[in-house]
Amino acid sequence: MPEQRTRTADRTVFFVSDGTGITAETFGHSILSQFEGLQLRQLRLPFIDSLDKATEAVHRINRQGEIDGRRPIVFSTLVDTRINGIMQGADALFLDMIAGFVGPLEAEFGIKSTHTIGRFHAVAESERYKQRIEAIHFSMAHDDGQMHKELDQSDVILVGVSRSGKTPTSLYLAVQHGIKAANYPLIPEDFVRGKLPEVLYQYRAKLFGLTITPERLAEVRHERRPGSKYASLENCRMEVNEAEALMRREGIPWLSSTTKSIEEIAATVLTLLELE
Amino acid sequence: MPEQRTRTADRTVFFVSDGTGITAETFGHSILSQFEGLQLRQLRLPFIDSLDKATEAVHRINRQGEIDGRRPIVFSTLVDTRINGIMQGADALFLDMIAGFVGPLEAEFGIKSTHTIGRFHAVAESERYKQRIEAIHFSMAHDDGQMHKELDQSDVILVGVSRSGKTPTSLYLAVQHGIKAANYPLIPEDFVRGKLPEVLYQYRAKLFGLTITPERLAEVRHERRPGSKYASLENCRMEVNEAEALMRREGIPWLSSTTKSIEEIAATVLTLLELE
Numbered sequence: 001m002p003e004q005r006t007r008t009a010d011r012t013v014f015f016v017s018d019g020t021g022i023t024a025e026t027f028g029h030s031i032l033s034q035f036e037g038l039q040l041r042q043l044r045l046p047f048i049d050s051l052d053k054a055t056e057a058v059h060r061i062n063r064q065g066e067i068d069g070r071r072p073i074v075f076s077t078l079v080d081t082r083i084n085g086i087m088q089g090a091d092a093l094f095l096d097m098i099a100g101f102v103g104p105l106e107a108e109f110g111i112k113s114t115h116t117i118g119r120f121h122a123v124a125e126s127e128r129y130k131q132r133i134e135a136i137h138f139s140m141a142h143d144d145g146q147m148h149k150e151l152d153q154s155d156v157i158l159v160g161v162s163r164s165g166k167t168p169t170s171l172y173l174a175v176q177h178g179i180k181a182a183n184y185p186l187i188p189e190d191f192v193r194g195k196l197p198e199v200l201y202q203y204r205a206k207l208f209g210l211t212i213t214p215e216r217l218a219e220v221r222h223e224r225r226p227g228s229k230y231a232s233l234e235n236c237r238m239e240v241n242e243a244e245a246l247m248r249r250e251g252i253p254w255l256s257s258t259t260k261s262i263e264e265i266a267a268t269v270l271t272l273l274e275l276e
Numbered sequence: 277m278p279e280q281r282t283r284t285a286d287r288t289v290f291f292v293s294d295g296t297g298i299t300a301e302t303f304g305h306s307i308l309s310q311f312e313g314l315q316l317r318q319l320r321l322p323f324i325d326s327l328d329k330a331t332e333a334v335h336r337i338n339r340q341g342e343i344d345g346r347r348p349i350v351f352s353t354l355v356d357t358r359i360n361g362i363m364q365g366a367d368a369l370f371l372d373m374i375a376g377f378v379g380p381l382e383a384e385f386g387i388k389s390t391h392t393i394g395r396f397h398a399v400a401e402s403e404r405y406k407q408r409i410e411a412i413h414f415s416m417a418h419d420d421g422q423m424h425k426e427l428d429q430s431d432v433i434l435v436g437v438s439r440s441g442k443t444p445t446s447l448y449l450a451v452q453h454g455i456k457a458a459n460y461p462l463i464p465e466d467f468v469r470g471k472l473p474e475v476l477y478q479y480r481a482k483l484f485g486l487t488i489t490p491e492r493l494a495e496v497r498h499e500r501r502p503g504s505k506y507a508s509l510e511n512c513r514m515e516v517n518e519a520e521a522l523m524r525r526e527g528i529p530w531l532s533s534t535t536k537s538i539e540e541i542a543a544t545v546l547t548l549l550e551l552e
Contacts, residue, residue, distance in 0.1 A: 005545045011385075019539075019540070019544035020540055020542070021403055021543060022302075022539055023302055023303055023306045025305070025493065026299055026302055027299055027302070027303045028375070030299045030353065031377045031378065031381065033382075034378060034390050035376075035387060035390070036390055037387075038385060038387075043437040044546070046543045047543070053370065066307055075382070079310060085372065093380060093381075095377055095380065095381075097303070098307065100376050101307045101371055103350070104369060104371065105308075105310075105371075108349065108369045109314060111285075111311060111312055111313075111314075113310035116321070122322065132444075133441075133444050133538075136444045136447050136448075137443060138415065140443060140447070143416060150480070161439075165409075165450075166304035167413060167416060168353070168408075168409050168412045168413070168451075169446055171412050171416070171450075172412075174447075175444075175447055175452065176298070176451065176452075182373075214505050254379045261405065262321075262409075262449055263295075263296045263298055264295070264296055266296070266300070267297060267322045267323070268294035270320070271320075271322065
């Protein structure tokens, strides 16, 4: 974040919301990534849930436009029509991320939208929310094969060599999707025995593998333990080859974290889980 | 997910994307939450990045419409115009989440969008992505005051009584925002001494507190350790009062996880971090 404030930006983009602004920001990023070579300063204006706050936000946006010498871009997920009305008075390119969709859906469903602000509050008390919190605790407790207890409650168990991306993927699945994702390392002992860790056989259908190129693995491991045998390219090659051979023999589906992001791996895991 | 498949839904909603579909889904959820009382079956169709896959997706959507007896809703973040063209042939209410925004932005910026599919792939190699992965490892390692080493590298250190929401909030900040969020428990010993854990004083400016109502805390703790003194309402009351008094004395900003979701707490933490 600091570099956004110090380097010169062509434009300022505001993500304005009556809630956290995360939806506006996620979506806005995705749209803006279609434009290359622009220096954009991106700022979130969350919790704009009153007429006063809206007026204040308009001042803030206009002031920024004067500083920049160009009008800002505003991505808005405001749903309250009065607050929205004030915001539209800002000297900015106003992109309403709600209005264009709510209208057609009202016609399609034959009902009116609630236009309720702070819909998110309701979510905090929902079953789905509780499930996510529980999944985060579960995935933390079942990181790196730490705990065998309650492994039967996992939705998925990621396997792979150390530093192949299991931990970030597990936590992403938990935080973002409320999936109880355990992960379990494949280590040299397993390769000597030529078998999966014994405890995993009973959960065979829940296993999903992650792999990584030996080169990338060596790089990642060198950052942790520079110059160690653990990080050597030769050792990484052996571990990756053995792990892939093992997963192939056991019929475990797998993906490479070298070429896929955690979001992409997570999307694949979700698709597999839904198929079952 | 299972209940979505077994209960009868009024409609099916598809989130169609050339990437993971996460943006389409997040945004779609937020729009759909404006409509109450509908039973919606929500399905993600990720990685639609070829004409063949688009054709297959159209069949899938049409088949679902026949089963439901009503045309499905399609939220699309497809950017390739040919793929998009095929998808628009589906018998569905097609909501294009890109087109309505890209046009005005092209005019505003005076440049053409790249219309590139799979923009996300580039992200996997970016600094920002690496930073997120690193933040997840950091937050895992610094959960619950486990590790004092490298605490100086944290962006924020959450403090609060056991089960006040520190762990989920830390991991959310790491996964979603690439923030190195450590967390450190406030325990009865600290209340006896009337001081923060000694190690924290040097990081005073990074501290952010979480609190929770004693009633909710007792509930949460009872789930983990039923009938324990730790979970008793009386003990929870004492701990929460003491923790709040301590945070007040030390001038630590704080929020309640009883009334705020982790998303909302994270948004507040981000705003504070940006202010500095």
